[in-house]
Amino acid sequence: MPRIVMKFGGTSMAGIERIRSVAARVRREAEAGNQVLVVVSAMAGETDRLVQLCREAAALHDPTEYDVVVASGEQVTAGLLAMTLQGMGVNARSFMGWQLVRASGVHGNARVEAVEGATLDEALRNGTVAVIPGFQGVSDDGRLATLGRGGSDTSAVAIAAGLKADRCDIYTDVDGVYTTDPRIVPRARKLTQVTFEEMLELAGVGAKVLQVRSVGLAMREKLPLRVLSAFEDLPGTDIVAELSGANMERNEIAGIAADRNEARITLTGVPDKPGTVAQVIAPLAEAGLSLDMIVHAATPNTGSSDLTFTVPRASLSQAMAVIEQRKGEIGYAELIHDDAVAKVSIVGVGIRSNPQLAARMFDVLAERQINLHAVSTSEIKVSALIAESELDLAVRMLHSAFGLDAEQSA
Amino acid sequence: MPRIVMKFGGTSMAGIERIRSVAARVRREAEAGNQVLVVVSAMAGETDRLVQLCREAAALHDPTEYDVVVASGEQVTAGLLAMTLQGMGVNARSFMGWQLVRASGVHGNARVEAVEGATLDEALRNGTVAVIPGFQGVSDDGRLATLGRGGSDTSAVAIAAGLKADRCDIYTDVDGVYTTDPRIVPRARKLTQVTFEEMLELAGVGAKVLQVRSVGLAMREKLPLRVLSAFEDLPGTDIVAELSGANMERNEIAGIAADRNEARITLTGVPDKPGTVAQVIAPLAEAGLSLDMIVHAATPNTGSSDLTFTVPRASLSQAMAVIEQRKGEIGYAELIHDDAVAKVSIVGVGIRSNPQLAARMFDVLAERQINLHAVSTSEIKVSALIAESELDLAVRMLHSAFGLDAEQSA
Structure with missing residues (x-):
């Protein structure tokens, strides 16, 4: 008998009607004959x-007490769904x-360590639908622990992996991955x-369908995911280890990602x-700032070079301050920043x-005179x-050039 | 070091300011040097x-799932108070x-069975203030169980007894027992x-300060209670096994209770x-109806008698129906009911x-021509x-006659 996990987000649980x-x-x-676990x-x-x-x-509240407070929301919806x-x-x-999920690490942002599945397994075999609050578990010292915002996706995947489910279906506001x-x-x-x-690349650069952690976990556990609309009865998107069937023939590019959360810093000389x-x-890195694109280009025979990288836009002023403090040590000429930049990416296993494919991308951008930083x-x-300012144009051009527009699809 | 339990009701917890x-x-x-447990x-x-x-x-919802849903309210306030x-x-x-309270019996209306106090005891000895959600525990099968409405008072008393607290202070909307x-x-x-x-008599007949169960439990456990205002800094009322000090000399009557939740049924002949x-x-009784005052008076030498009793007002029509169904068996002449009755009581260990004291009560009522049913x-x-219609007058007269009016107190 197939065993599936169904995960429903907050919009699907907002009120008794939903x-x-x-x-x-x-x-x-x-x-339909499935053993069903529901994560809410x-x-x-x-x-x-x-x-x-x-x-x-x-x-400055204690994250352990924060967990006690915020974990209550899913407890309520789990009880309500079970009685419904x-x-x-x-x-x-x-x-x-x-009762089930052992978590470790930092309170407020814990990681799932193990799922104690014996009772749950028995209940499922007896035909009971199990309803489980997402986003939470119990820490080593026996206290409530939550998994960080959006953690219900990760709960669902961890529970699906722990209970050896055949599939984990994520019901959400969108009806799939575009x-x-x-x-x-x-x-x-x-x-x-x-x-x-x-999916990781599409999610990491802006397609906010699923929590990135949950995709990584599903990939490690080789657990197929499916993203579906919680509101309409439409086919969704399967997230899998290997493309199969008609998809093996699909365009080499899966999608175009757009990310506005970028700021550029350049050190000259x-x-x-x-x-x-x-x-x-x-x-x-010591200051906790994550850098994304890094370009280091030396001007031949001058002994000096330019260094460019991007940081999340919200971290720009902090990053600038860190570098200015080290001006003497580093010895740069000028510090330039630009927060009106964006990142466009083509993503695909091909x-x-x-x-x-990369060459075609640069051609398309060059044709439109789009400058690459x-x-x-x-x-x-x-x-x-x-x-x-050129992001939307770039995305549209690339989407079309790689044959992704709806009417042109195979 | 004295150990006390402080219990705060919903009005005291309504919002961060409170x-x-x-x-x-x-x-x-x-x-002040107390070991403190707080129940919220x-x-x-x-x-x-x-x-x-x-x-x-x-x-018709499952009481086990009901417990999951409603237990969340105290979880939130416990976390918030701890971080505050x-x-x-x-x-x-x-x-x-x-983590602490083992409960048994019916879900939604469970009883406290035991308090697992080892961790709590250690925390208190180390100077930690322990904050505990009231109204809930865990059942034998490891599921959340709630104690019935108002159950936080009972939680507080059970925890105080289990942890051998010296006193349990109940902070509430009123500043004591009047x-x-x-x-x-x-x-x-x-x-x-x-x-x-x-207190049990005063509470049972209408003084809704404390959950009756919690008073009974404190009495069995010989645990002194104190009722205090949550909002003003005033002395409260001590609820004790034996009156002491100046109170040993007090008027023989502690108070006058008034209860409008009564309906009278009389069977004649x-x-x-x-x-x-x-x-x-x-x-x-089989129909689950609780009777209160029962008077059975035979008219000498007639072979017939009148039977009068009271039921809660909301149960009147159900009680009438039960008796009408048995008219043949019982063999009464007339079935009379009256829901415009009330009960006035004098309460006191004296x-x-x-x-x-009883005689004086009847004198006072007779003086005012108040008829006794x-x-x-x-x-x-x-x-x-x-x-x-005569209840308020009766209460005022008795209050005054037994020397309870504020200005006349010793």
């Missing part, structure tokens, strides 16, 4: 309300995070399949000698085997840093 | 909101009901001491033979040793059933 339609979907899966978020807005209460209670299912004649019960942001390209197309790696880059980057590449992604 | 003033009181007790209710209105959600989810205390520099942490309802008698006086038995009363009462007495209480 909980009732969630229950109807759960019943359908149970009646708190009602939309509830976690924000609880976080706000914590902030008011004490500016029972009211519809489904054999269901709730299990609490502290080739790009449909607000930028109305002809964006829903993907029927995407690989874990592609940096001494062109070993260790310079490290001298700049080490203090930034990039690995086809260097022509920096470029970075990985096995399945090529990114270019451009002016933010 | 939680802050609760924290200030807790800090004061901790700084949910924010005022929160439990009602959660109960309403359960009702909407399923008309920490923010004020007090060493504090929360403990959850499922000689009678101040809305009826503005000159009602706050008692400095009252015995457990008196009931055969005057053994077993008749049982024949009436047994089916009512009644035990002084039969003159029924009378019942216990060791520490004498009650009379009168017309509801």
